[in-house]
Amino acid sequence: MKVIAQTSALQEALALAGSIVVARSPKPVLQCIKLVAEGDTLTLMATDQEVGCRYLLTSVKVEEPGEALIPADRLSGIVREAGSDEALTIETDGETVMVTGAGSRFKLYGYDPAEYPSVGEFSDGADFEIPSAVLGDMITKTVFATAKAHSHYAISGVLWEAEGTALQLVATDGHRLAQARGSLSAPATEAKSAIVPAKLMSMLQRSNRGDERLEIKIAGSQIFVRTMRMTLVSSLVQGNFPKYEDVIPTGSTATATIPTTEFQHRVRQAALLTNEESRGVQLSFAPGVVKISGRGPETGEAEAECAIGYSGDEMQIGFNPAFVIDAMKVIDTDEIALDLSASNKPALIRSGSDFLYVIMPVDLG
Amino acid sequence: MARINQLSKHLVNKIAAGEVIERPASVLKELVENALDAGATRIDVVIEDGGKALIQITDNGSGISHKDLPLAFAPHATSKLSNEDDLFAIQTMGFRGEALASIASISHASLHTRTAESDEGWEVIATGDSVSDPAPTACAPGTTIAIRDLFFNTPARRKFLKTTNTEFGHLTEQLLRIALPNPQVAFTLRHNGRLTMGLPASDSTRQRISDAFTRDLAEGLIPLVKRSTDTVCVQGLIATPSAARGSGKWQYIFLNGRYIRDRMLSHALREAYRGLVAPTKYPVCFLFVEVDPAEVDVNVHPTKIEVRFRESNHVYGELLATLRETLNRSNLAPEVHTPAHGDEITATGEPQSATDAPKEEQSVRQALADFFKTAPAPPPRLQFSDSPQQAPAPIPPAEFAGGLSGSRERSPFAPAPIPPVPSARDLERDEHVTLSPPPVIDTPVLQIHNSYIVSQTSDGMTIIDQHALHERLLYNEFRRRLASGRLESQAMLIPEPVRVSPDEEALLEEHVELLTQLGFAIEPFGPSTVAIQKYPSLLAERNVEMTAFLREVLDHVAEHDTPTAEQVLEDILAVMSCKAAVKAGAPLSDDEMRDLLYRARECDKASACPHGRPTTIQLSLKELEKNFHRT
Structure with missing residues (x-):
């Protein structure tokens, strides 16, 4: 294999593909990136055996087709230290790889490319298509609510449900639930549902240029996402996602209309004196105002107020302020609606028509 | 059918001996107690062949007067008890008046005694059922009793004696049990001519x-x-x-x-x-x-x-x-x-289920x-002190x-x-208070292997197991918090189902009030399954995995035969603090380490984690100097 590529193009490709490669692995080949030169493209392949990536570089000159398997961190280092307008020549001699720049030369001991696990390929047509900006927004609004550690339900990932012209993402950690909806640019050929690991979601965020059209295909136990320059593939989270429809409260008895930014600010203030063993803040809703208070046994008490629109009986409810703030941070409307039914029942936050957030109260003891 | 006979006096004594005199150590106990009751300040014990051949006790006590001597070996004859009221206010070690008679009935006993007032000593020999008349002899004030050939006429008992070493072990232990509370009396113990224990008279139990x-x-x-x-x-x-x-x-x-x-x-x-x-x-x-x-x-x-x-x-x-x-x-x-003594500082071991806890059920309250x-600990009432003016009246x-x-x-x-x-x-008297000053907060702290904190103290250094200490701090914190009310609890949007055995389900039901206090709501959820509806916020905060948590608690509780509410509480708090505490291997900042040390100063039982493992070991300057040969 012999390829000549621009450093800047390689940098971008390695930034994404390299981030998949695990830093430590008992199998050295898993710390590598695979290069495949074919026709007039160089494909960079990376996988951690859960998430995989094929990144296509077309602005390259393939002098001799072939394959190479090189430690990812070494290659990234070489590319990072090269001048951005420099061209690098990558040439193999068996498992040895020569990288030559304008004023530098490297001889890398690589591995046999055949040992690298295969990275799934997007074949046939897409199930649906969505603009990257829309999906990116939906990911932002949900991925934070996934569970960090959980055994019973498959809630470490985000549930994707595509049907007709809409995609819906749902994430929960057992205490709160976030649901975002978005419109597809090409409707779903059939209703599809899958639980996508958080790692792929963050890969999608990282590679989001905001102006791409994403082709999405869910097949078997894998999901494929394709753009013009790359394909991402990931295993799906196996297991059952809880029946989230059942926990989204209906039939509220009180509704508050709350300014998003100020509310976030006030909740932060009220939480300043809480401590790690008692994080909860108390929200006292009354017509026109919500009082938010927090206290720590050793630290003291804080109280903040926020003017709101309110219809319903006066009500007090406790929340983990972090759960409230998490949602306020991703909401892009000026106002939210908060539906309440009782102090021991979940509360529902609505923003626009495509974001729902359910939050379980805290019993302040 | 056999006729009913009045037992002979000797037989009665032999039977009584069987109850009181089980082995040479029992003889030693009775005789040394007699010596103490006689006001001795020095007691010398000579043993031969594990007591099988000879047990001889020499004291410098009051001695037995000539006119009392004939009664010395008589059963139920004692100077320590005279009427029934005395029996309920017993001040002496012995009182039954059985010992000497019993012992003499199963051995060859000899007694030499002299009171301080008398110029003359007396000797009495008792063997089996015969007791000699007192004969004059020369001896020092006090009493010497020699018991030879114990159990010579009760072969069954003799056969059950263990090896010389075992019997001597019992003798030593027996003497210790008497010597420890009597530091003012000097004791010596000789075995086969060799001095094996010498306890000089002292005025302090610590010295003893x-x-x-x-x-x-x-x-x-x-x-x-x-x-x-x-x-x-x-x-x-x-x-x-x-x-x-x-x-x-x-x-x-x-x-x-x-x-x-x-x-x-x-x-x-x-x-x-x-x-x-x-x-x-x-x-x-x-x-x-x-x-x-x-x-x-x-x-x-x-x-x-x-x-x-x-x-x-x-x-x-x-x-x-x-x-x-x-x-x-x-x-x-x-x-x-x-x-x-390096190995003494590791106190590990599998928890064992055997407890002698009181079986009765206590209410949660x-x-x-x-x-x-x-x-919290009550303020000190009367502090032990080194200063004489605070000491009680001599x-x-x-x-x-x-x-x-x-x-x-x-x-x-x-x-x-x-x-x-x-x-x-x-x-x-010789008290040096063991309260050594806690680590000084401004002194350098160092984390090694992301697991241990090393810090300077005024008289050396401490090494702290970060997980164990944090565990202890949290445990105390939880206890304190619990004393002032219920713990804050986070409700679950999606209840967490946990499979449990019927026993475990019953246990959870039984302690529901306690669990509520701790911030848990655990409800039945179909067959052999319960659902966690609520749990303490502080566990939610730390992403503690609830299924594993509940399993661990139940496993711990299962180690008690009949867990009381307090044991259940203790188990839950211990698992909670373990799960919530900083783990070994977690890097800590200097501030975090200082905070930990600072909080440990205010903490009860800071030396051990709730499972009983030590949190802190100390290395004194003295010890360091010794190792560097600076002294």
Whole structure:
């Protein structure tokens, strides 16, 4: 294999593909990136055996087709230290790889490319298509609510449900639930549902240029996402996602209309004196105002107020302020609606028509 | 059919001997107690062949007067008891008047005695059923009794004697049990001509322990905080948790100067050390419980090793409170002695299920009340001190230890009421307080292997297990928080189902009130399944995996036969603090480490994590200097 590529193009490709490669692995080949030169493209392949990536570089000159398997961190280092307008020549001699720049030369001991696990390929047509900006927004609004550690339900990932012209993402950690909806640019050929690991979601965020059209295909136990320059593939989270429809409260008895930014600010203030063993803040809703208070046994008490629109009986409810703030941070409307039914029942936050957030109260003891 | 016969006197004695005299150690016990009752200040014991050949006790006590001698070997003849009332206010070690008669009936006994007033000594020889008339002899004031060929006429008993070494072990232990509460009396023990124990008279129990065991052990002992009520007074010395042993043999409990074994008092001891020592370890202690003789029945068992208290709960409570207060106030971090005792600082062991916990069920309220009885620690009532002006008024050194073994007039109990704070002066004469200053906050801290914190103290350095210490801090914090109300709890949007056995489900149901207090809501959720609906926020905060958490708690609780509310609470809190604590391997910032050290200063039982593993070990400058040959 012999390829000549621009450093800047390689940098971008390695930034994404390299981030998949695990830093430590008992199998050295898993710390590598695979290069495949074919026709007039160089494909960079990376996988951690859960998430995989094929990144296509077309602005390259393939002098001799072939394959190479090189430690990812070494290659990234070489590319990072090269001048951005420099061209690098990558040439193999068996498992040895020569990288030559304008004023530098490297001889890398690589591995046999055949040992690298295969990275799934997007074949046939897409199930649906969505603009990257829309999906990116939906990911932002949900991925934070996934569970960090959980055994019973498959809630470490985000549930994707595509049907007709809409995609819906749902994430929960057992205490709160976030649901975002978005419109597809090409409707779903059939209703599809899958639980996508958080790692792929963050890969999608990282590679989001905001102006791409994403082709999405869910097949078997894998999901494929394709753009013009790359394909991402990931295993799906196996297991059952809880029946989230059942926990989204209906039939509220009180509704508050709350300014998003100020509310976030006030909740932060009220939480300043809480401590790690008692994080909860108390929200006292009354017509026109919500009082938010927090206290720590050793630290003291804080109280903040926020003017709101309110219809319903006066009500007090406790929340983990972090759960409230998490949602306020991703909401892009000026106002939210908060539906309440009782102090021991979940509360529902609505923003626009495509974001729902359910939050379980805290019993302040 | 055989006719009913009146048993001969000799046969009666032989039967009584069977009850009281089980082995040579029993003979030793009876005779040494007699010597103490005679006011001896020096007792020499000579043993041959594990007591099988000879047990000889020589004392410098009052001796037996010539006119009393004929009665010395007669059954139920005693100078220690004259009427029925005396029986319920027993001040002497012996009182039944059985010992000498019994022993003489199964051995060749000889007695030489002389009172101080008399110029002449007397000798009496008793063998089997015959007792010689007293014959004049030359001897020093006091009494010497020699018992030869024990069990010569009871071959069955003789056959059951163990090896010489085993029997001698029993003899040594028996003498210790008598010598420990009587430091003012000098003891020697010789076996086959060799001096095996020499305990010079001393005015301090600590010195006696040092002579009998090791200086290290004696120096590490912590004096009990003084508390006393009208009827119970607990004094003594206890060892730090790190000195705990693998058996209960090192727990010496004395009631009114007499060694006893008592399940209830042992339980109090175990309770007090719970969470400080591993469940398989037994703390070392020397406890001297003094109770008004009218409040205790020592006449339950021929060898008086078991007693019955009139108000046992009161005694239990008082002992537990004293121990807890002492332990809470002490710095219990083990000190490292290199290299010889290095292995003593690791106290690990599998938790064992055997507990002698009281079986009766307690209500949650009671459990919580008991649980928090010692927190926060009450202000010190009377601090042990090194300064003479704070020491209690001097009283004769024999008062504490010897009072109950001497004549009635010397007793602190009768007829006058007990002084409010009996002296432990003899315990404290050489007291160096074990409270060493906690780590200084501005001094450098260093984390090694992301697991241990090393810090400087005023007299050396400490090494802290970050997980264990944080665990202990959280545990105490949870306890404290719980005392002031329910823990904050986070409701689950999606309940977490956990499979449980029927037993476990019943247990969870039984302790529902306790669980609510802790911030849990666990409800039935189909067959063999419960659902966690709510759990403490602080666990949610730390992403504790609830299924695993509940399983671990249930496994711990299953180790108790019949878990009481307090045990359940304790188990839950221990697992909670373990899960929530910073893990070994987690890097900490300097501020975090200092915060940990700072909080440890205010913390009870900071020396051990809730499972009883040590949190801190100390290395003194002295020890460092020794190792670098700077001294």
